[in-house]
Amino acid sequence: MSFALGQRWISDAESDLGLGTVVAIEGRMVTVLFPATGDNRMFAREDAPLTRVVFNPGDTITSHEGWTLEVELVHDRDGLLSYEGVRGDTGENDTLRETMLDHQIRFNKPQDRLFAGQIDRMEYFVTRYLSQHQRHAMLKNPLRALQGPRAGLIPHQLYIANEVGRRHAPRVLLADEVGLGKTIEAGHILHQQLLSGKAERVLILVPETLQHQWLVEMLRRFSLRFSLFDEERCIEALADCDNPFETEQLVICSLDLLRKKSRVQQALEADWDLLVVDEAHHLEWSESAPSRAYQIVEQLAEAVPGVLLLTATPDQLGHQSHFARLRLLDPDRFYDYDAFIREEQSYQQVADAADALLARRPLSEAEQQALAELLSESDIASELTTIQGGDDGARDVACEALVRELLDRHGTSRVLFRNTRSGVSGFQGRELNLHPMAMPKQYATAMRVNAMLGGGNASQKLMNQLYPEKLYQEFEGANGTASWWQFDPRVGWMMEFLKANRSKKVLVITSKAATALQLEEAMRTREGILASVFHEGMSILERDKAAAFFAQQEGGAQVLICSEIGSEGRNFQFAHQLIMFDLPLNPDLLEQRIGRLDRIGQSRTVQIHVPYLEGTAQYALLRWYHEGMSAFTETCPSGHLLHGEFGDRMLALLSGDQDEAALEALIRATAERNAEHKAKAEAGRDKLLELNSHGGEAAAVLVTALEQADEDTDFISFMLKLWDVIGVAQDDKGENAVVLQPTEQMLFPSYPGLPEDGLSVTFDRDTALSREDFQFLTPAHPLVASGIDLITSSDTGSTNVALLKNKALPAGTLFLEMIFLVEAVAPGEVQIGRFLPPTPVRVLLDKSGKDLAANVSFDSFNRQLTPLNRHTATKLVSASQALLHSLIKQGETLAQEQLTTLVAEAELEMTRQLGGELSRLEALKRVNPNIRDSELDAVREQVSLVSAHLGRAQVHLDALRMIVVTPE
Template structure:
């Protein structure tokens, strides 16, 4: 593509319109006197121009260029002949390898109008600052793609080592199938979100379904958006019925969906969910789906159909060891096929604990790795304890024995509650009881009889009503002093800004009691958790309180509660129902419970749970992840880049304070940013500020708005062409240079994550007007500092003079660009061979010691290795941007 030094217009020539580049390649159909008629076949438009002032640029292919015939096939030019002003291209067809010859009139009308060469020859240029912004984006994108913690940078959450270790370990696996089973309050939801975000951003996952209890659907949607800037869609019964007419499979309508557990009870929707080609399934509160039920069988079908599965449960053995085994079977039925064998294996692992403790203490990580490799569930289950992680508050229990007749039980306890609130007017309380009816009765008592405002939270309310109640309670300015919850108040909600918990009644299962207390006793709780337990003497709750106290359930997290329940619930039942009042017999139950609890805690301390802890959290490796995040956050660089981006693309940023500001669109906005409402939003680049101000959007390199900016400046035409002046007295006036930026990348399936080895590379070539390569002699940064802005009119005039030479220089630059690319490819190949060989060797050795390693994981590593090796042999090199620099000494 070039322009003849002297215009000779001949019908049949191909020209580009400088003012309407989007019209494609024009065909000169008529030359009559001083008037030209040009047809643009791509749009069917016809334009008439005066020949002396026609805004047209001649289109010409050079030898080695790739052209396209109007019929769609491509050819490689070997020779160009000018026959009476019409260019004839001789070359080789790519499909048949035959030699072909065609006049330029037969070229396809669709040309790459956004290609920098096309834009340069048509006189389309961008401002110098936009060109610089594009170069910055290329560098930032490359660094982000190479980051070992990409996808872990953007969570609005504390950077907790145990969560980051699990997320980093699981997210990078081929089709991970794991049980996240940290104790209550350790942040399994955050772990799942981190894994999810890293897999989505890396390309390892594209379609995700999250199954949660119905009462937690809305909270999951909010948490995904608020903490991870992930927009999921809720597919409940109503949404499915609305969508069924538009899609054969309703779940094909969205990539990211949240599904209530109750929907699985419908065979129709469950079948469609299993057939919807999701590649990642997350199941919250997995212990609530009991084995040997139709609901469990439906979940089993989903786990079989979807390759990657995360099961979340804080109580992995709540339904007994057989229930725990059944959930492990969901993940790997081939490995876990015999409950008896599984139990025997678990018992045998206790003898490994002393050695593992020593290796952990002296920091012998490699030896510890090999030892823990023998542990059967080590790759499938991650379970941290509070004692191992640390940083949790203390608990204090305040039992209150009340005397009253049976008919006065509620009034007595309610009156006590009113006195408690009156004694702590400046503090917030959460009350949990069994039924929604009792919640309403308490609400009426406090509001009507005593004028005390309360928020209510129970299963009879809609999700929106529950969220409003939680918000009303949380508000420090005009909120209420107490939140009254039915049992669902102990599920999934975190209220650690309060530290008073009232257990108006007591549940019969220790794990449910632990879930209640865990709403306040969590990471982030700054105060001692005060647990208030009112009970009537000689009542059901009086017996339960003493039994729970015997196992120390109020003092610290109760890991042995489920096992104690299995052993003692039948003996306890007689006292709870009033069928047995032998206090001596009850004292024996309490003594036996206390003794057995101590035995079980000692077994856990000495046995397999300690191995789980060592496997689920390696401090040294977690510290390395934290250090990588600190290095790659680059908050100042991100702030400067996004401010420049907003300025160039028509968005206003009004600073509120040093940490935040109001970002809003204007009438001059060039593009739409994801998640930016018409009235704008408050944003911050500070994680600490975002944690303290949840209404503020936290921007990181992982955030969709930042990713959108990087993608826009890497794939669209913004900043791809520019003209600048240099004032250098040592150079002759009019001397000019062409700076070319190429991108090199691999074209592979997203799940191969090729950018870990070969991110999108930027290759720079600098030529002078004679075509000499100055790239190595003139550094980019030093050269850029000397350049000055050129207005569009002057830039167009300069380009008109240099069109023919520009195309020839771009042609010349291709060879040194390929040479630079080959150096990068050789480096990437070395890295690939080194890492993949090590990974495959590690997995082969691991499989010899641990049957939980699937052969499919090893096969996938080998396949990925071969596919990436093949991709490195066929890189895609593209011209990304062009800058013309002309010397104009003052």
């Protein structure tokens, strides 16, 4: 390299330093000052990562005083350049020496970088082009938000999520039975709303015991980082803001936190987009005396546009409270309880009509007449004719269309979704295995001594019988070794069971963390059984590792031993053996324990094992659950009602001396009441509601589309290539997993979302569901978007020069490949990406200006090219500048024509999607009062905003590559 004092150079590695000036040349070193930042850099003269800045006739340059000059002539005197041309401010001829150039000059435009000699490697150019295409496909994909979460492709969940997540400010009640995934449905909806820009601020209200579960579920499954708020957090936040709720976008807190008037007021003033309330059946209401909790939620529901209420038992506190929850969603629609009851009674006729259509048979005269009356605003004559005399395929289509019209126009189907196990497939059943054992004399002695010492009150006596190992440990003292497991027959039985079932994963749940820890010690020391422990004293990371160790098929733990917290929030449906070392006192906790395995996705019958001590409260409690509630072999949605009605009697019976007659009477009474609840629930099932909630054929279509998207190997190839270019180390971990590690050689200082210690990722949904320590990579994952942004928001890959070896073309033939980007910038809530996301437009010109892009694909062309060293590439660019300037201008004209075409296509698509949606909602509004005016207004406003922003769409050059033909 030839240097002279005063020459202007730019740093190849740090182009943001601006224009540098050579200030010293000493021996083999050269010093460059970058006035824009005040930095000095010293380089070896022979291989300095610098590029000389040389402008050419036709360029416009800026002086350090701010005036511009259009270059006509370039003079080189003793290694320093002078530019002669016409000033932009005065119109007069002038000369500008390179030493007087503006220090702030940045070569951000691809053509400026190319002419300045900032030429990128060929793989960078290719990756930039592929990144633009990937981003375009991601934003256009209507199912991206549904594909992204770490969740199984469960039809009814996906249908509800797709139906509700696309709405403006959705206000619905999610009331699926236990185990059907209300939390997943709510997470899907939140994910869609946040990803689409329809929502930015979300408040989730949950019982205090479920805060951690929600926090983990939202992060692990949906990559949504919520913040937990309690009183302490609110006080700390006051240092940053007068209103603590304004310090975070996504907040989880308990309803108890808002019982303070000051906190309620702050929450009301925080301007949320979505409110989520879990366990909504606890919101008690009567017209004269609504509960404090109900009043708090009512105030928030009035202030927040979108509301999701979750409950597995919508009628738990009575039908009036169920009406009250609907009233929270739409007080104008559900204004009077008596009117609501009358309206419900009319649904039976609609359900009967739906049943007739679902039978896929010709209809009777009475059924046809009923349908005509119910759908009087529509002309259904052709559908009825088809049903009566068409072939099976045509009849199915006609029946499906009329069922959909019925669901659209009648019932509470737009505001209430409820699926039941009887209406959803995918459950394998349960089987109870009882293992009676004699009471060890050590436990009997401990109980007797405890009673003699005055510790024998009724409640304590019950705890001693249910959890005798805890009493025995108290007698041994804090410093004693836990010897109880050496004689407890439940432990011995469990050891033998595990040895006999070495190949099976077994979940063990016990009430106390100390018991779980000691059971693990017993297994390890007595039999060498590989076990993992999971309890409330562990951090989130430790729990993740324990669960992952259990899920690992090769070399993983055979057993996971959980304290009661293990029955909350985690799902282990890859296992089907459950041992209940003891029993909880609440049937809801019992259902939670079983529900960790008995879920959609379980492939085998769940085997429930209950070892118990004969003649103790353990046996009596087991019989009450089993014979009174059928709680082991079936789900028991009325368990909380039965516990509320008979729980005190059962506790009194368990705490006293065993009274067989009283126990038998209690079991009979519980069973009778359980049967009444079941019959009432069955009789009150809203067939219309269930038809609408599981989605039918529409749900199956969604699942098929997402399964196909999961099999997209092009996406995997793209991500591996992207990480290669960025400089992320990739280690194949096996088990469909890759370990990503940042390196010192990365193109960028950091990669948002990639921790310093790295992370494990998988592209396989099944692997992600069984290994919670792996991140599930789909196009919706933040790590994908941040990686694409690193490339596309920088200059990386915006220039390249390559050789084309082709005997059929004359040597020296030149092609210019240009990638333009069509963009319409708009706020997130406008959702411009649905219609016109940033769209790459490729133009491939020969030296005569003919566009070959339509006939020569990027991939096929790229495979014929070979890289060129930078020094030679810079010379070729300099020699071809005049031609390149002309071709770039022609390319811009062609891209502008493409812009017009793309905007017109986007307008048509917007009219088709939003116009169709608006027409449908307006038609439904005339017959279904559940359509809110705000929904219609939101669609109309979106039409207006999209149209306005499309009109302001622009096109700019994003990258370009010069190709020169060379002989083979």
